[in-house]
Amino acid sequence: MRSTLLKRIPLERLMDLKIDYAFKQLFGNEKNKNITVVFLNAILQKTGRDRIKDISFSNTESGAEYVDDKQSRLDLLVVTDANEWINVEIQFTNQYDMIKRSIYYWGKAYQERFQKKMTYRQLQPVIAINILNFDLFDQTGHFHTSYHLYEDEEKFKLTDVMEFHFIEMGKLIRDWKLDKLNPWDDVLARWLLMLGMVDRRNRKVYDDILKELEEIAMKDETLRSALQDWEKLSATQEQYLAYEARAKRIIDEEAAQREAELRVQEAEEKLKEAKENQKEAEEKTREARDKAEKAEQKAKETLDRIEIIARELLSKGSDIEFVAGTTGLEKERVIEIKREMQLP
Incomplete structure (x- = not known):
């Protein structure tokens, strides 16, 4: 069934937003800042943080420790109006090091906030959000989990400067198929379903997700804007070619990794x-x-x-x-x- 909101291109040509290039293009620029704010607030409401009113985008490339080191590229790094730093990483392929990788990126971002003549008291929270196109935790069936530092016995929080979120898209789609999600009432569910709607690996689009999101978007202006910008981005030849190149590289690396595992x-x-x-x-x-x-x-x-x-x-x-x-x-x-x- 043809979409009523997205009309310019075939649905199969929509970029998979779980590919980091597409995610950055939609959520990582000033033009779509309001979309990014709503998306981040939907995630952070789980831990009760104050709502973000505004953000500014920071350089997403972290310098190397040594000359021969590869540079650490952060998918999205923003600073909020409350001076909290948020690093969003989206991982299409399981590299089997996601937890340590997230801690490393958190540490780099936290360290780089410390400037000359600053006191430790002035260091602000850094929040790491990891969106994963694979299952990570066997211990839980929840698609969104969050982590802090707590005292072992009495469980009180040590500090609020460290916060980690992990979102497992596979579990989200499973919940959707089991009719456990209500994107009409759950803002986070609707945004994550948008990310999960296109499955680039299997060349599939979930038409039922799109249909419901389009209905919700009639009342949700920000979601409607995101869907339309997503389509415009996918319809831009230069952007789509760059996306395809990135997607091919990721999938080729994934295939090579799988081949190596099989060997x-x-x-x-x-x-x-x-x-x-x-x-x-x-x-x-x-x-x-x-x-x-x-x-x-x-x-x-x-x-x-x-x-x-x-x-x-x-x-x-x-x-x-x-x-x-x-x-x-x-x-x-x-x-x-x-x-x-x-x-x-």
Whole structure:
């Protein structure tokens, strides 16, 4: 069904806002500042912070510690009218280091706020918001979790200068499919559903999400503006080409990472198989050795019994030829036994 609000381009051409380039273009500029303010307030209402009235955009590139270091690029870094710093990171692919990565970026932003002649008292809160296109926490089914520093036993907050938010888009979409979300009453849900509506990885658009957001946008001016700006951004050839280049790079890196993981998995399976084969070979060798030892022991016992018979025959006066023929022993061995018995 064709959209009633978005009309200029096919829905399949809408940029996936979970690609960092698209996210920055929509939320990271002065023209759309009011959209960014509403979006951030929807997230921060969870922890009871005062509503943001205004923001200014800061440089989103953090200098390297050493000459050969890669620079740390922050997707979105803003300062609020209350002088709180907010860093928004959007991650399309799981790099398996998201928590430490977020803490690192938080630390860089907090440190860089400290200027000469400042006192520690003047350091302001830095809030880290992480929007993830993958599941991170197995411990919870909630798509939005927040974290602070608390005392271990009595659970009082140590400070408000450190705050982390993690938003897991996969869990959000699952909640939507299970009819657990109400974007009419939940401002955050409607904004996050907007981010989750286009699935670039699977080349899919959730038409049912778009239809409901369009209905809500008839009463939500900021959401309507965001949807329209999103479409304009997607329709701009230069911007779309840059987005496609970034999306291709991310997906290629993701495919390369997956390929590397599969190769490691295959290598581990081969190593496991080799170890199992080695274990099986060692077990067979051990069984063969045990059988040989048992056979040798049995042969020795048999020989001992035969020699006992030979000794009995010799002690009764049987001649060497008779004893050798009867027992099957070599004549030389019978002579040796007779000598050991000191018989005439």
